[in-house]
Amino acid sequence: MAFLELDRLTKRFGMITAVDTLSFSVDRGSFVSLLGPSGCGKTTTLQMIAGFEDVTSGRIMLNGRNLSAVPARERGLGIVFQTYALFLHMTVAENVAFGLEMRKIDKPERARRVKAALELVHLSHLADRYPRAMSGGQRQRVALARALVIEPELLLLDEPLSNLDAKLREEMQLELRRIQREAGVTTLLVTHDQSEAMALSDRVVVMEKGRLQQEADPFEVYDRPKTSFVSGFLGKSNSLRAEMGRDGRLRCAERVLTGPAAGLMPGAVEIALRPERIEVVDAASGIVSGCVTEKVFLGNQWLLRVATPLGDMIVLRRNAGRNEAGIGDTVGLTWNPEHLRILPAEGAA
Amino acid sequence: MKHNGPFAVAFLLVFAIFMLAPIVVVIGVAFTPTGFLEFPPSGLSLRWFRAILDNPDFMHAAWVSLKLALVAATVATAFAVPAALAIGRGSFRGREVVQSLLMSPLMIPTVVLGIAFLRFLTVMGLNGTFFGLMLCHTVIVTPFILRLVLASVVGLDKSAERAAISMGASDWTVFRRITLPTILPGVVGGWVLAFITSFDELTVTVFITNPSTTTLPVRLFSYIAQTTDPLVASVSTVAILFTVVLMVVVDRLYGLDRLLIGEGKR
Ligand SMILES: Nc1ncnc2c1ncn2[C@@H]1O[C@H](COP(=O)(O)OP(=O)(O)O)[C@@H](O)[C@H]1O
Ligand SMILES: [Mg+2]
Numbered sequence: 001m002a003f004l005e006l007d008r009l010t011k012r013f014g015m016i017t018a019v020d021t022l023s024f025s026v027d028r029g030s031f032v033s034l035l036g037p038s039g040c041g042k043t044t045t046l047q048m049i050a051g052f053e054d055v056t057s058g059r060i061m062l063n064g065r066n067l068s069a070v071p072a073r074e075r076g077l078g079i080v081f082q083t084y085a086l087f088l089h090m091t092v093a094e095n096v097a098f099g100l101e102m103r104k105i106d107k108p109e110r111a112r113r114v115k116a117a118l119e120l121v122h123l124s125h126l127a128d129r130y131p132r133a134m135s136g137g138q139r140q141r142v143a144l145a146r147a148l149v150i151e152p153e154l155l156l157l158d159e160p161l162s163n164l165d166a167k168l169r170e171e172m173q174l175e176l177r178r179i180q181r182e183a184g185v186t187t188l189l190v191t192h193d194q195s196e197a198m199a200l201s202d203r204v205v206v207m208e209k210g211r212l213q214q215e216a217d218p219f220e221v222y223d224r225p226k227t228s229f230v231s232g233f234l235g236k237s238n239s240l241r242a243e244m245g246r247d248g249r250l251r252c253a254e255r256v257l258t259g260p261a262a263g264l265m266p267g268a269v270e271i272a273l274r275p276e277r278i279e280v281v282d283a284a285s286g287i288v289s290g291c292v293t294e295k296v297f298l299g300n301q302w303l304l305r306v307a308t309p310l311g312d313m314i315v316l317r318r319n320a321g322r323n324e325a326g327i328g329d330t331v332g333l334t335w336n337p338e339h340l341r342i343l344p345a346e347g348a349a
Numbered sequence: 350m351k352h353n354g355p356f357a358v359a360f361l362l363v364f365a366i367f368m369l370a371p372i373v374v375v376i377g378v379a380f381t382p383t384g385f386l387e388f389p390p391s392g393l394s395l396r397w398f399r400a401i402l403d404n405p406d407f408m409h410a411a412w413v414s415l416k417l418a419l420v421a422a423t424v425a426t427a428f429a430v431p432a433a434l435a436i437g438r439g440s441f442r443g444r445e446v447v448q449s450l451l452m453s454p455l456m457i458p459t460v461v462l463g464i465a466f467l468r469f470l471t472v473m474g475l476n477g478t479f480f481g482l483m484l485c486h487t488v489i490v491t492p493f494i495l496r497l498v499l500a501s502v503v504g505l506d507k508s509a510e511r512a513a514i515s516m517g518a519s520d521w522t523v524f525r526r527i528t529l530p531t532i533l534p535g536v537v538g539g540w541v542l543a544f545i546t547s548f549d550e551l552t553v554t555v556f557i558t559n560p561s562t563t564t565l566p567v568r569l570f571s572y573i574a575q576t577t578d579p580l581v582a583s584v585s586t587v588a589i590l591f592t593v594v595l596m597v598v599v600d601r602l603y604g605l606d607r608l609l610i611g612e613g614k615r
Contacts, residue, residue, distance in 0.1 A: 052511055072514050079515045085508035089530040098526075099516035150516060 003028040003186055004049070004154060009058035011044050011210075018044040020210035021058065026154075026203075031180055031187045033197035033204050037233070041210040042190040043082075046156050049188070051075050063153060078147030078155045078185070082162065084139045086131040092118070092142050093127040099150040117149040120179055137168045144176075148183050155180070157189040161196060173199055194234045198222060206230050228343045231272040238278075238313045240271040241345070250342070253310050257287075258337040268345040275316040277339040280304070280325060286332020288313075295327050306333060372589060378582035386579055397583035407584055410568035413479070414548055417564060421486035422494075422543035428487070429494035430536060434528070436495075437502030448495075455492045462489070463556035470557055477559030485557055486547045493546055494539030501535030541599050545592060 002025030011019040019041040026032045034042050047053035049060055051072030060067040067075060087095050096117050100110045118124045121141035131139055140160060147155060160176070161169045177200055180187050191197050197204050198218040206213040206221060206229075214226045225231035228239060242252040246266045250259040257271070283289040290308035302324045304315045313333065317324055325331050353361070374388050381387050382394035401407050429451075435441070436448050454462060466485045467476065475481030505528070513527045529536070551566040558567050565588065573581055 050511070050515060052514075072511075073517050073519070075515070076517075077515055079512060081508040081512060083506060083508055085506060085512040087509060087513070087527060087530075098513065098518075102513075102517035102522070146512070146516075 002026060003063055004188065005059075005061040006045070006049075007059040007061065009045065009048065009060065010056045011041070011048060011053065012056045018210055019048070022207065022210065022212050023058075024205045024212060024215045026186060026188055028186055029184055030202040031177070031189065031200060033189045033191055033201040034207065035191055035194060035197040035204050035233075036207040036213075038192050040208050042192070042207065043158055045207075046079075046158050046188070046190050049154075050077055050079055050156055076150070076152055078150060078152030080140075080143045080147050080155070080157045080160045082159045084131075084143040084163075086139060086142055086146075088131050091128050091130055092123065092134075095131065095142055096146045096149050099146065103150065113149055117145040120148065120182060121145045121175075136164050137172060140164065140172060141175075144179060148179070148185065152185065155183075155185045155187040157187065159191055160189070162191070162193070169196075176200060198234070206233065208233075225272060225341060225343065228270045228272065228346045231341065231343060236275050236314060236316070238271075238273045238275060238311075240273070240310055240313075242269050242271045242342075243267070244269045244342070255288075255309065257340070259340050259342055260338050270343045270345045272341040272343055273313075273335060273339060275303070275314045276301075276318075277335050278313065278315045279334045280315060280317060281332040281334050283330045283332045286334045289330060289332045292325050292327050292329050292331060295324065304331075306331060308333065375582050375585050376589070378579055379586040381579050381582075384578060386577060386582065397579040398587070400580050401584055401587065404580065406563075407565070407568060407572075407580075410563050410565045411584075413562055414565040417479070417482060417486055418544045418547040420483050421490055421547045422540050424483070425487045425491045425494050425543050426536060426540050429491055429498055429539065430529075430532075433495055433498035433502045433532075437499050438505070438507070451495050452492045454489050459552040463553040466553060467556040476557065477562055479562050482554070482557060482562055482564075485553060486550065489550060489553060490543035490546045493542045494536075497535045497539035497542065498532060499535075501532040505531060537599065541595060545595070548588075548592075 004026040005023075006025070007023055008021045009019055009023070010017065010021055022041075022045060024032075034045060036042055044053055048055050049062075049067070051067065051070065055068060062075070087098065090098070093114055096114045097110055100113060105113070114127075115124065118127055121144050123138065123141050123145065126134065126138065131142060134142070140163075143160070157176075161172050164172060173196060189197070189200060198221075201218060203216065204218050204221045205215045208229050214221055214230045216224075221230060222234050225234065225237075231237045232239060240252050242250055242257070244250055244266050250257045250269075250271070252271060259271075288308040288310055290306040290313070292304055293307050293312075294303075294305035296303040297319075299319070301319050302317045304317065304324065306313050306315060315333065377388050377390055378386050379397055380393050380395070381390035382392040382396055383390075432447070432451060436444055470476040470478075470481040470485070473481070475484070509531070510523050510527055513523045518526065549566060550564070551570060554564050554567050555570065558564060563571075565584070569581055569584060
């Protein structure tokens, strides 16, 4: 049995269903991300696990114990809030010591553990500062140290990096992973940033409109999305409308395409194809050909937009030290049919 | 900071003079060696300050006012803080009604309030008692505290309290260790404002005191009606000095601007 298990968890605010029969689980010691666009119910889910939001229906099990009857203060979870929620009238050390004080841990032991927690987040030199006089990244670390010092069974992080600027965010991602590994704490991170979720986690739980879309490891979620939502939300993807015929053939814009072996029920489908899986060849030898309408240089790669009979397609080419085809050129596009993902058409799922 | 134009400076100067002139005159008059109100004083003497100490009526009234302001401000604070917390973040029915009710003493003309209190205290058999006076002053000063505390409650971050709860803090511990320290500038500011308001209150108090519970403003008021000697000026000077000292202490502790304008952005 998994360490944390959500079983058909549902939360309604009046007419709005914020979380809809959501089930997923988190293994002990793992780092799991709950990923979805803003407003999809991530915070609500986290608040229900933390015990600050009532559960409409469903169950939360932690380490074999049903949490529904356990008040928030007895759940023993470490929580980092999006706004950090530091106690502004206390020093960094006092902030970190608070949870230990509540657990009636004696002074010498408290001091020892506060010191260790601050060392873990590399903040020992700022122990006597007040949070007001600190940068966003430093506050973030204080919040982490404060959540970790009580040695929680489970660490909950609500968009902990979203208030940081891009460069600091990348640094803190690495830090967060290091800290989590060193502390060995089971972690559930909420984020709307797909690259953050993929970079940090052992497993990703994708949700939309309160519902589970897919639960898998980052590679699988990216490479084998189950729904067109997942495919579009994680990274760039070409999405083509197509029709699966009764004869088992895939038709897109009146052309027959070779798809991957596995078939699907006949009917409307969607083809997803990652732009980096597409090769640019000369116009005659591609699966399709089209005219380059847009060309963006991204440093390590080029982004081309090509108008093809199948529809507009984007292509990502690694910057191999030479220029690519220019706007107005006619190019051929080709790909390995194994890289096509056939998904239920949007709305049919 | 932006520089003010000459017109603005002139305006501020006139305004400051207009505000300060009466105070300067009162303080000047208090130091006169003569037996009548004169300004500027013809000499410097502490004669009229000594006269306060020799006047048991004024001493008693000052003592009543001090006690009254202390008790009324403190009792009103004890009511206003939980009320502000409930109004500021609760979403219970009748929230606006409770708030309007508590703020209403500011809206009702003080004379009307005085007559109402007089009737009420008479019916209750509390007229002229210190307890009755205290009740009325508590009602009068509550809006001042409520307004300041409410301002700091609205800016309160709920997640800090949730963080404390998740670490195992009880409701009372959360209030004492997290909520109260966060709204403390508002609470202290409200208390001081309430204290000064009560200490200074005349219009309502006139209706509900008797000789044994006469407050300082009422005593001054009735004294002026009978005699005009520099004693009123020296008593006023002491009261002004007292208020200024209170303000300075609070300023040192919390910063006056923060207290009266409300806390700036974090
Ligand atoms: N206290 C509340 N009352 C009513 N609706 C709420 C409340 N909290 C959240 N919601 C709604 O629930 C949905 C999910 O919100 P939330 O969990 O905050 O999303 P996320 O964290 O994924 O951005 C939103 O539509 C939001 O408007
Ligand atoms: Mg959220």
